[in-house]
Amino acid sequence: xxxxxxxxxxxxxxxxxxxxxxxxxxxxxxxxxxxxxxxxxxxxxxxxxxxxxxxxxxxxxxxxxxxxxxxxxxxxxxxxxxxxxxxxxxxxxxxxxxxxxxxxxxxxxxxxxxxxxxxxxxxxxxxxxxxxxxxxxxxxxxxxxxxxxxxxxxxxxxxxxxxx
Numbered sequence: 328x329x330x331x332x333x334x335x336x337x338x339x340x341x342x343x344x345x346x347x348x349x350x351x352x353x354x355x356x357x358x359x360x361x362x363x364x365x366x367x368x369x370x371x372x373x374x375x376x377x378x379x380x381x382x383x384x385x386x387x388x389x390x391x392x393x394x395x396x397x398x399x400x401x402x403x404x405x406x407x408x409x410x411x412x413x414x415x416x417x418x419x420x421x422x423x424x425x426x427x428x429x430x431x432x433x434x435x436x437x438x439x440x441x442x443x444x445x446x447x448x449x450x451x452x453x454x455x456x457x458x459x460x461x462x463x464x465x466x467x468x469x470x471x472x473x474x475x476x477x478x479x480x481x482x483x484x485x486x487x488x489x490x491x
Contacts, residue, residue, distance in 0.1 A: 336341045337453075338399040339370040339390040339421045343417055344384060345406075346375035353379055359405070374402070376416060377442040383420040384447035391451065398453040407467075413460045416442075422449040471486060 342363065344356050356373050363370050370393050374386030374463045381389060383402075391397050402421055414426040420443070429435065437444045449455075461467060 331395055334369065334401075335399070335436050337394065337396050338401065339372070339394050339397055340367075341374040341383065341386045341390070341400055341402045343374050343376065343402055343404040343406075344379070345412065346377045346379035348378055356405070362477060374420075376412065376420060377446075382447060383417070384449045387451050395449075400451065400453065401456045401458065403458045404460055408462070409460045418457055420441055420446055420449070421455050422451070423455060452456065 340363070342356065342360055344352075347353065348452065360371055360373050363369070370390060372381065372386040372393075374381060374383035374391045376383065390400060402417070404417050406413050411429070411431070415429045418425045432441075439445075
């Protein structure tokens with residue numbers, strides 16, 4: 328599906344990732360980003376919560392430089408399920424209100440070294456639309472099923488073999 332036909336040229340996408348110290352994790356996200364751009368034609372950047380670059384604020388800056396008159400950013404956390412990162416951390420890193428009170432720090436006063444305390448502020452005057460986690464979508468369940476079927480087909484155990 329060509330998503331670009333439904334969006335203005337002034338819209339961009341941030342694929343939000345946790346970030347990792349492992350270089351191959353970044354390589355996977357770069358490949359996802361490149362394939363997404365090829366499929367949709369949308370200006371897209373990865374924004375990492377912590378550890379990796381660019382940060383979420385950095386991704387916003389890249390997109391502001393890349394897209395003339397950028398007025399809307401759609402941020403998609405590439406997370407399977409909702410949780411503290413999708414409901415609290417990512418909204419705050421985007422300059423939005425959290426969706427719930429942070430049980431780790433209910434008063435919102437994070438320690439100085441906490442990544443929410445040291446993160447750069449997002450400088451963007453347009454609209455930021457934060458999507459929810461990916462969730463149990465049928466296409467995802469099909470991928471999971473296919474991977475299981477492939478593993479079973481490659482298995483060297485007899486069909487009636489049991490472990491334990």
